[in-house]
Amino acid sequence: xxxxxxxxxxxxxxxxxxxxxxxxxxxxxxxxxxxxxxxxxxxxxxxxxxxxxxxxxxxxxxxxxxxxxxxxxxxxxxxxxxxxxxxxxxxxxxxxxxxxxxxxxxxxxxxxxxxxxxxxxxxxxxxxxxxxxxxxxxxxxxxxxxxxxxxxxxxxxxxxxxxxxxxxxxxxxxxxxxxxxxxxxxxxxxxxxxxxxxxxxxxxxxxxxxxxxxxxxxxxxxxxxxxxxxxxxxxxxxxxxxxxxxxxxxxxxxxxxxxxxxxxxxxxxxxxxxxxxxxxxxxxxxxxxxxxxxxxxxxxxxxx
Numbered sequence: 563x564x565x566x567x568x569x570x571x572x573x574x575x576x577x578x579x580x581x582x583x584x585x586x587x588x589x590x591x592x593x594x595x596x597x598x599x600x601x602x603x604x605x606x607x608x609x610x611x612x613x614x615x616x617x618x619x620x621x622x623x624x625x626x627x628x629x630x631x632x633x634x635x636x637x638x639x640x641x642x643x644x645x646x647x648x649x650x651x652x653x654x655x656x657x658x659x660x661x662x663x664x665x666x667x668x669x670x671x672x673x674x675x676x677x678x679x680x681x682x683x684x685x686x687x688x689x690x691x692x693x694x695x696x697x698x699x700x701x702x703x704x705x706x707x708x709x710x711x712x713x714x715x716x717x718x719x720x721x722x723x724x725x726x727x728x729x730x731x732x733x734x735x736x737x738x739x740x741x742x743x744x745x746x747x748x749x750x751x752x753x754x755x756x757x758x759x760x761x762x763x764x765x766x767x768x769x770x771x772x773x774x775x776x777x778x779x780x781x782x783x784x785x786x787x788x789x790x791x792x793x794x795x796x797x798x799x800x801x802x803x804x805x806x807x808x809x810x811x812x813x814x815x816x817x818x819x820x821x822x823x824x825x826x827x828x829x830x831x832x833x834x835x836x837x838x839x840x841x842x843x844x845x846x847x848x849x850x851x852x853x854x855x856x857x858x859x860x861x862x863x864x865x866x
Contacts, residue, residue, distance in 0.1 A: 568585065568609070571583075571585075572661065574666070574669060574691065574693050575693070576667035576694065578596040579594070579595050580592070581594075581698060582606075583669055583671065583689075583691050585658060586658060586659070587610065587655045587656060588654065588657075588673060588689040589616040589719075590700075590720055591606070593698055593863060596865075598725060598800075598865065599725070600722065600723065601615070601721060601723070601829075602614075602721040602722065602828055602829025611825060612818060612831070613719035613831070614719065614720075615718075615719060615720055616655040617652075617654055618652045618716065618833075619652045619653070619654050619702070619715070620652055620675060620713070620714050620716070621713075621715040621837070621842055622651065622652065622716060622717030622814075622835045622839075623835065623838060624643065624649065624748050624749060624839040624840060625639055625648060625840060626747070628641050628642075628680065629843075630713070630842035630843050632712075633710070637680050638679070640679075646746075646747040648747060649680070653681060654675060658673070659671040659672060659689070660673070662688070667694070668691060668692040669690075670690040672687065672688045674686050674707070675687065683710070684706070684707045684708030684709075685705070685708070687705075687716075688701075688702070690702075696864055697862055697863050697864035698862050699860070699861075699862035701859070702716050702718060702809075702859045704856065705855070706851035706853050708853060711850050712851050713848055713851075715835070719831055719833050720863075721818070721828075721831045722804060722831075722863070723828070724793045724800070725800070726795065728828065729818075729828070729829065729830045730769050730770055731768070731769075731795075732796070732801075733766050733767060733793070733794045734763050734793055735763055735792040735793075736764065736778055736815060737764055737791070738778035738779060738780060738782070739782065740753050740754060740756060740778065740779050740780040741754060741756050741759070741778050742754075742778075744839070748839060750777065760772055766794075773817055773819050775814075777813070777838050778814075781812075786807075788805040788806065788807050789806050789807075790804070791805075791815075791832050793832075800866060803863070804832045804861070804862075804863055805864070806834035806859070806860065806861040807860040808859070809834075809836050809858050809859030810861060811835075811836065811847055812834075812837060812838050812847060814832075814835055815830065815831065815832055815833075816831035817831075836857070836859050
């Protein structure tokens with residue numbers, strides 16, 4: 563029996579759609595429609611690189627110096643981004659997840675965060691993946707399983723592709739009127755309008771050589787309450803719509819320029835986030851989960 567770096571490979575099929583969800587991190591390794599890749603995934607024999615497909619909880623992005631104060635306690639997280647002296651992307655991305663429900667076209671996985679240094683709380687997290695008529699839908703739910711309130715944030719890190727060799731040759735639409743300027747450690751310093759900046763993709767335009775590692779907010783929602791990001795071919799013949807609904811008020815868009823040379827700008831990460839970087843300190847978008855309380859973030863993909 564072969565053991566893969568991301569553990570068990572859970573294959574989902576619905577019509578011409580196929581996806582692979584993995585045991586390590588509860589993440590999404592592959593998603594395609596009619597033989598066309600929609601997610602820029604990774605080989606079954608590979609480790610995850612660049613957060614590819616991973617679930618990020620109980621915080622997305624970064625915590626400055628790994629330090630924060632909660633309920634009168636000064637807490638210190640491990641500095642998992644040592645070069646920038648930050649704690650990055652939570653505690654569950656390398657955890658072993660268990661299948662709690664499964665069918666041919668859907669799976670729900672779960673993991674538990676036990677009380678530990680820096681995060682002395684009991685938290686259950688589930689990731690539910692469903693292939694349906696509209697495409698792939700995902701629901702990430704955090705539940706406070708302990709007896710005291712806890713701080714919580716969540717995101718996921720899929721990389722999208724419209725089928726081009728580089729994202730440069732794709733047209734990107736991001737319905738956001740503001741972006742968060744960040745410092746050289748990836749931490750927010752101000753919220754500014756996108757108008758007149760290289761980060762204004764509201765009308766849709768070719769990515770070109772624009773370097774993106776950019777948080778967006780003030781998201782424009784459609785009549786169904788969804789924010790829809792589109793990545794498409796220049797000729798408009800096909801593309802992918804990424805949507806996020808409840809629980810996501812921020813987006814991080816990343817063109818992958820800091821990845822290994824063979825992976826740079828091959829896919830565009832579009833990360834739905836419940837809060838921005840350093841929310842454990844700023845409180846911006848941070849969710850307080852009382853004992854027994856839940857928070858759910860919903861997102862999905864529709865190829866056309």
